[in-house]
Amino acid sequence: MLQEAITERVLHAALETGGDFSEIFVEDKRGTFLNMIGGTVEKAVSGRDFGVGIRIIKGEFFVYAYTNDAREDNLIRVARAASQAIRGNRRNITFDLRRSIIDDKHKIAVMPHAVSKKRKVEWMRRAHESAKEYDSIISQTMISYSDSVQNILIANSEGLLAEDQRSYNRLGIGAVAEFHGDKETAFLGPGSFSGLEYMEKLDIEFYGREAARSAKTILHADLAPAGNFPVVIDNEFGGVIFHEACGHGLESAAVARKASVFADQLDEHVASPLVTAFDDGTIPNAWGSLNIDDEGTKTKKNLLIENGILKGYLIDRLGSLKMGMVPTGSGRRESYKYAPVSRMNNTFIAPGTSAPEDIVSNTEFGIYAKYLEGGSVNPATSDYNFSISEGYMIRNGKIAEAIKGATLIGKGIDTLKKIDMVGNNLGLGIGMCGASSGTVPVTVGQPMIRVSELTVGGRGEM
Structure with a gap:
């Protein structure tokens, strides 16, 4: 290059x-970006x-x-x-x-440029049709498709010279449910750090139906009550709560400035003994994985928390200089327009021993969060808030009526200590994370967990 x-x-x-x-x-x-509204391609950009x-x-x-x-x-x-x-x-x-010799853990079988736009539009149309045909209550669909291939070269005055190739692809599926003028939207966005062999194998119809089912459920849901409740958070996308409420506070960009509640807490109890957590950039073809980070450091599996005890931070080169610690392969940037900063890759709570059905049945009264939307956090205090996009009441140990409009409010460092059950069903979900070095692909994940008490904002009755 x-x-x-x-x-x-x-x-x-x-x-x-x-x-x-x-x-x-x-x-x-x-890269290529395609956008489809109601089954009609509205935009095609390469x-x-x-x-x-x-x-x-x-x-x-x-x-x-x-x-x-x-x-x-x-x-x-x-x-x-x-x-x-x-x-x-x-x-x-x-x-x-x-x-440098790069150990490529993330194989690419089908390069995006080898697949026609016609084929890519066919995938989108399948998503549209499966969502639209789910129920007559689905009034609109919004389907997007994107792929990119990024070739990079990194060199520095210490003699490093490394080159790598990265391939991403993602299908975004939005469904709108409408009844008597009320509308609710649900979104799912499966994707992979791989070639288009991922799309060829993806169960597109499942994701289309699931987006439609979720939108319909939210539309007919009752308003969530406000108060302090036990909250059961499902696996996969539920991991965003750990990503935001804890993960950002473990990045050296915050820790080195003492702008994190986790600064100077190594080997201290920061979570329930049931919590062990990792950030792993080596998972083959996972959305947040890399062979090398954007400073040329090989990614690795970083132990963050072990049985509730803080064991590590996510460290880039500058963080290494400021903290006197070894880089962890966590220096990331959106593009050449940004300097790298310590960022997460694939961050997750490790599976525990409880069966998901036992977690629910052991909760007499509370809230079940199936899907979480985005949230915000202040790493200096770990104060956060998240919206539950699809949730339910738990009554007498069973999942009951659907609720909407619920917001989870708390402090990350307190929430971690209140996790009293951890499931055995680890799931990983994908997303995009924005920070000072731009927006980068990340994976969030966890098994089902129960937090013994969380503040829930809502406007409904119990």
């Missing part, structure tokens, strides 16, 4: 004012995004610049301009770029 000699000269130019470290990130990304990011680090300070002009003279000009923010003595650094 860039000749090695050019890469070396740009890295040297970036260090002319005394920087300790310089890095180049080159990205060449091609494009290419190419550019180069240059980072310089001095102590714990860094400067970042980027360009989409990869001519050598321009890259050197950008590197030198960025280096003007560094004040130090010019150092005569010599290095020899050594190409």
Whole structure:
């Protein structure tokens, strides 16, 4: 993507004012996006995004610049301009770029460009038809399809030279249920870090029907009551509560600044003894996986919490410098336009020993959250709130009437300690996570869990 000699000269130019470290990130990304409303394709876009990011680090300070002009003279000009923010003595650094051997754990069998748009539209139409035909109450569908192939090159003044290829594909399915002017929407978005062999095997009709079923259920649901209740949170997408309420607080971007309740808590009890949690970037073809992170560090399985005791953080290069800890393969960025920051990959609570049916039957009265929507968290305090997109009351140990409009409110560090049952049914769900280094694919996951008490916001009666 860039000749090695050019890469070396740009890295040297970036260090002319005394920087300790310089890095180049080159990205060449091609992708397709299709959008279908009510069975009609409304948008079809294909494009290419190419550019180069240059980072310089001095102590714990860094400067970042980027360009989409990869001519050598321009890259050197950008590197030198960025280096003007560094004040130090010019150092005569010599290095020899050594190409890394990448252990590719995430095989691609069918490249996206090898499949016609016609075939991709057929997948979308199957999703539309399965959702629309589920019930006459489904008034509209919104189907999207996206794929991308990202080729990257990372080189730095420590001699690293690594190249990798990443392929993503995703099908988004939205269904609208409508009755007497009231409308409710449900969304599912299966996808994979792989080639289009994933789409060929995907049970598209199941996801179409499930989106429609959920929308219909929400439409006819009662308003959720407000109060403090035991809350049973299902597996797969329920993992977003751990991702938000805990995961962000374990990223070195927050921990190094002491802007996290988990700072200085290593080897301390931060959760129930039933909770063990990981962030694993190596799961084959999982949505949040990578062979190497966006700093060129190999991803790994990072133990975060073990039997309730905090065991690790997610650390990028800057976090490593500030905290004196080894990088964990967690430096991520959306594109060449962003400097990398510590981010999650595939974050999940490990399975426990309880059967899901036992968790429900042991809950006399409470709330069952089948699907959670997005939420927000303040890592400094771990205060969060999440919306339950599809939920139910639990009465006499059984799942009862559907509810809507429920919001879970709490502090992550308190919620972790109140988990008193952990299921044996680990499930992983996919999503996109936004932060200072842009929006990146992540996996959230957990088995079914029960929180002994949570504050629930709602407008209904018990």
